[in-house]
Amino acid sequence: MTTKRTSFIRVVKCLPVLSVGFALVAASIASAQDQRISSQPIRFIVMFAAGGGSDVVARYVADRMSTLQGQTVVVENRPGAAGVIAARQVLSSDPNGLTVLVASNPLLINQIIRPETKFEMLKELTPVASVAPQSVVLVTPPEFPANSLKELIDVAKKRDLNYGTTGAGSLSHLAVAYLLSSQPDVKMQHIPYAGSAPALTAVMANQVELGSSTVPPTIGLIAGGKLKPIAIASANRSVMLPNVPTYAEAGFPALPVSVWTGFFVPKAAPKDVVDRLSKAILTASSGPEAQAKFKELGFEPSTSGAEKFNDELNAEFKIWADVVKNLDPATFK
Known part of the structure; x- marks a missing residue:
């Protein structure tokens, strides 16, 4: 009898603690529900x-x-x-x-x-x-005779170049078109590809001299020495390529756009x-x-x-x- 009474007393003493615990859980659930925009998906x-x-x-x-x-x-x-x-x-x-x-x-x-x-x-x-x-980056083959945007434009003034992008009308295409709009003496042939992978492959194979792509697909290729970054075609430097200057930093019209x-x-x-x-x-x-x-x-x-x-x-x-x-x-x- 004493054992049963003792157990009952212990349960009664625990009830306030359990009540607080349940209240906290309920409050947590209610708080999460309050943050929902809708009960519907x-x-x-x-x-x-x-x-x-x-x-x-x-x-x-x-x-x-x-x-x-x-x-x-x-x-x-x-x-x-x-x-x-x-x-x-x-x-x-x-x-x-x-x-x-x-x-x-x-x-x-x-x-x-x-x-x-x-x-x-x-x-x-x-x-x-x-x-x-995502920032857009211009890249060339490692052996291309230019290490900056100014040097690339100087080469392009002497001979026609071609450039590969992720497709006609893509941001990578228009980023280069924007650059060329300030360079009336420079003509480049646009070669559109179906995405970053084939465009960057063409650059590495020297099928095009310049490539334009979002930064993520280029990171490993640049780190492995298969591509050379020339400039960032966005408002700010990329946190992934902090040493690559923007158009504006290279002395060309700024392009305040990212993907x-x-x-x-x-x-x-x-x-x-x-x-x-x-x-x-x-x-x-x-x-x-x-x-x-x-x-x-x-x-x-x-x-x-x-x-x-x-x-x-x-x-x-x-x-x-x-x-x-x-x-x-x-x-x-």
């Missing part, structure tokens, strides 16, 4: 195939949002038509802010070079945030949802863990909120519109 519609840079970033952000905020995020890939297919799917969805387009520069550029698509990104979509930008991964919703999406979504994406993409992950992938560990990203997009649109109007339309066929 959010859908990220990615304009690229699975495995690409923006897809990797989207999936990482989705996982972090799930971990940090308890928000369910489903990632779907809808590649094709320079992002217009994915954009149309988002625009045809309920404009409640829960179907989010994950896109990159080609969608913005496409409306300039292919107006017949009748898609105006800046008028139809609201920017939410951009994360993990971004951006999140967008339809214009009709409620502002409070857009604000909460922007905060959630930026939180998921910030902090030491996220920055280390982005650096590991070769991306720049920076972010832009909705207002800043919108300003960046409008400035970039003007840059590419000026560049494209001086190019032969056949360039993009």
